[in-house]
Amino acid sequence: MASRAKATILDIAREAGVSKSTVSLVLQGSGLIRPETAVKVRKAIEDVGYVYNRGAANLRKAHSNVIGMVINDLTNPFFAELAVGMERVFQAAGVVPFIANTAENPVRQEEVLKSMMEQGVAGLIVSPARGTTPGAFRRIEAAGVPVVFAMRRLPESRIPAIAPDNHRGAVLATEHLIRKGHRRLAFFGGSSDLVVYQERLGGFLEACETLGIPAADRLIVEGETSRKGGMACLETALAIPEPPTAALCFNDAVAFGVMLALRKRGLEAGTDFAVVGFDDVAEAEHYSPALTSVAVDTAGLGERAAHVMLKMIQSRTTRAEDHIGAVSLVVRESSGPDRNTQVGDAA
Amino acid sequence: MASRAKATILDIAREAGVSKSTVSLVLQGSGLIRPETAVKVRKAIEDVGYVYNRGAANLRKAHSNVIGMVINDLTNPFFAELAVGMERVFQAAGVVPFIANTAENPVRQEEVLKSMMEQGVAGLIVSPARGTTPGAFRRIEAAGVPVVFAMRRLPESRIPAIAPDNHRGAVLATEHLIRKGHRRLAFFGGSSDLVVYQERLGGFLEACETLGIPAADRLIVEGETSRKGGMACLETALAIPEPPTAALCFNDAVAFGVMLALRKRGLEAGTDFAVVGFDDVAEAEHYSPALTSVAVDTAGLGERAAHVMLKMIQSRTTRAEDHIGAVSLVVRESSGPDRNTQVGDAA
DNA sequence: CCCTATAAATGGAACGTTCCAATAAATCAA
DNA sequence: TTGATTTATTGGAACGTTCCATTTATAGGG
CATH class of the missing domain: 1.10.260.40 (lambda repressor-like DNA-binding domains)
Known part of the structure; x- marks a missing residue:
């Protein structure tokens, strides 16, 4: 032996x-x-x-066969699905992706990126943590290592991003709610330091504008992008004099929180208050009531991101085009018509 | 520049x-x-x-600062939570864990392990894929790289395992159901090639034995450990002449599937049929009705596994003791008393 | 039988680091 | 002053690969 x-x-x-x-x-x-x-x-x-000993080999060979995936929140099934999509592609290409979690912490992200660079990764696919500073990827770009952003992008950066059409998705969802008869609408969750947030909120506002919902009848409540955050949003919204009757949520986690808070008040999503999520995670279909959500083809975006990365590595460039993925609204039970009830009273 | x-x-x-x-x-x-x-x-x-260039450095230094985490299903939030627990500990120790997903595929697992070895990992924390062959870790052990199993173990292996007290958890859950008045019980999901399955099923059977449920009134349905698998299990169970009135599920995913299938038949978990899950993932609390489940302190086990690994590396040994984590039953709404209804008729 | 062409195998230098032994500089005791 | 001691710094030999330029063996053509 x-x-x-x-x-x-x-x-x-x-x-x-x-x-x-x-x-x-x-x-x-x-x-x-x-x-x-x-x-x-x-x-x-x-x-x-x-x-x-790949380390020794890499000393001579120009580049390695490992690609780093840096993800901001592994516990969000959404990101896990993204990771799985990427893995499919990489596996076929004989590349091994190493995943690391930053837990939405820019400092941790810095460590993780550094470690991956030291390990000599051939490329980096990143879903940047909230509050990532503009300069965080300067060093990496300078080193000539290709980076692509997945799902999230950074405001000023010229790094290619693979993301769903957030604006369009929000427009679709908002139009749906308005067509269902709702006239007082809310946008729940997320925070404005995220580009994704601005895109989604932008779509919401644009649809309100075009379909004639006055600014006074739109409510925007920022909050954590989690179940807990969603619960808080609903409480805030129902506390005001003329509460909304429907909400577009920043993502599904927030939507689940809203539905949970509704149930706690003895209200039911879909009949008493319309809820629409974003991302269409697997769970959305199985929730009760089933959640109407904007499907973004998560795994597909993951595959796309992986392909772009492989192409960048192959052509030894650090530039690539952005890719905006198509979205569609999946209507389920949680987004019923406005019943013109004063839901605020039910508390 | x-x-x-x-x-x-x-x-x-x-x-x-x-x-x-x-x-x-x-x-x-x-x-x-x-x-x-x-x-x-x-x-x-x-x-x-x-x-x-850490590769070059490792050529001289005895060992590296990277630890591999090989996980069989990242999309299961349960494993993501486990990963997060480990990361907490490793971060504090200045070690960077690289995660890789095997998607429950032994061949893929082989590739991933090989790649991690080549990368010169200091240790490996593995939740082995189903159908892992006994010899899969022989090479790694021979190379002197410490390995610990998390959540799952292999039948013959002498590799230390960190896992919850599956037997005890199943006993607790089964006793709970029997005490609620149920007399015809089922065990849903999982397959017998998993040690975990044997432990959980063993607990179920033991509790049935001690509390006097005859073998004829116990139903065991193997199935995929997913929502889909759970749905199938329920269908199978309700098709027999004297169907069970309660089920202990292999894990929460199966339990969610069972609840979903119940709802499709117009039945409600908790009132029409009692459902208990295993693992107590975050979602269990928020489901509707909320799922009774065996809590295993996932993140805690992850931390423990990480600590054991660090100790093994430090003392350059490849041996360590198993660790069995305490479990507790969290009773929620899905496990109501037997109402003595013939649920089979409802279809 | 020699020359060339092809196929198969090889030695040595390089890759970017660490670590040991050695040197150089500064400090101190006598 | 001299030698011993401490404090900073340094060159050189590894580490395990790859890859180029050679060498050796085999075959073919004249």
Whole structure:
């Protein structure tokens, strides 16, 4: 079995009675080696329990086969789905993606990015944490390592971004609510330091404008992008004199929170108050009532991001075009018509 | 700015007017360097846009600061929570965990493990994919790299495992159902090639035994550990002549599926059929009706696993003790008393 | 039988770091 | 002053690969 000290190609060269160069060639699957020799070498590799040292190899080879995925919140199933989409593509390309979580913390993100760079990644796919400073990727760009943003983008950056058509999605959702008869609308959750927020809120406001909802009848409540945040939003909204009868939520997590808060008040989403989410996570379909949401084809965007990254690596460029993914509104039960009830009274 | 070719410590040595050794010392935060020199060096590092090459360093240093986390299903929020727990600990220890997903595929797992080994990880925390062959970790053990299993273990392996007390959890849950008056019980989901399954099913059967539920009144339905699997289980169960009135589910995903299938039939979990889940994911509390589940302190187990790993690395051993985490039953709405109704008829 | 062409295998230098042993400079005791 | 001690700094030899330029073996053509 394996000796204490790690085996190197020299050990296996000795074992197989060839030179280290031959072993190296076999390892790389070169056709220059006589098949019988290759077999002999592979046997020695097996016997000795050799493990390839990619670090040493990368010292000579220009670049590695690892790609870093830096994600701001792994516990959000939305991002996990994104990661899975990317993995599909990378696997087929023989590339191994390493994932790291930043937990929405820019400092942690800095550490993680640094670590990945030190590891010599060939490229980086990032969903930047909230509050990422503009300069955070300067070093990485300067080093010539390709970066693509997924789902989120940074305001000033020229790094290519793969994201859904947030504006359009919000317009679709808002029009849907208005067409259902709602006249006092709210936008719940998120915070304005996110570009995504501005895009989604922008779509909401634009639809209100075009379909004649006066500014006085629009309510905007910022909040955490979590169930808890959604609950808080609803409480805030129902506390005002003429509360809204429908809300577009920043994302599904917020929407779930809103529905939960409704239930706590004895109200039902869909009949007493219309709720629309964003992202259409798997759970949305299974919730009760099922959540109307803007589908963004998460896994598809992940695949797209991975493809863009591979292309960038291949053409050794650090530039690429943005990609805006198509969206669609999936209407389910949570967005019923306005019943013209004073929901505020029910509390 | 950064030149085309990557800067090395030699470049920054020249820039700062010192030797490469001095730069190396500064990089490692050695106290041997005069503070002013260190400042000078650090400035050069900044100016040149130098990025440390950990691969080269690992060639000399015995081991690296990266730990691999290999997880069988990232889209299950349960595992994401586990990952988050581990990350907390590793971050504090200055270690960067790289996560990779195997999507419950042993072949993929093999690739991922190989890649991590090649990358020179200091240790591996693994939640093994279903169908992992006994020999899958032989090479890794032989190489002296510490491995710990989290949440799942392998039948024959001597690799330390950190897992909840599955048996006890299942006993608690089953006793709860029986005490609620249920007499015909089912165990839904999972498959017998998982040790976890055997433990949970074992607890279920033991509790049935001690509390006098005859074998004829116990129904065991294997199935996918997903919502879809859960739905299928319920259908199967309600198709038999004397269907059960309550079920312990292999995990929460299965339980959610069961509840969904119930609703599709116009039945309600808790009143028409009692459902208990396992793992107590965050969602359980927020479901409607809220899901009774066995809480396993996921993040806590993640932390524990990380601690064990750090200790193993530090003491350069490949052995450690198993750790069985305490569990508790969280009773919510989904597990009401038996109403003695013939639920099978409702279809 | 020699020369050239092709195929297969090889030695050595390089990659960017660490670490040891050695040097140089500064401080101190006598 | 001298030698011993401490404090900072340094060159050089690894580490495990790749890749280029060679070498060696095999075959083919005249």
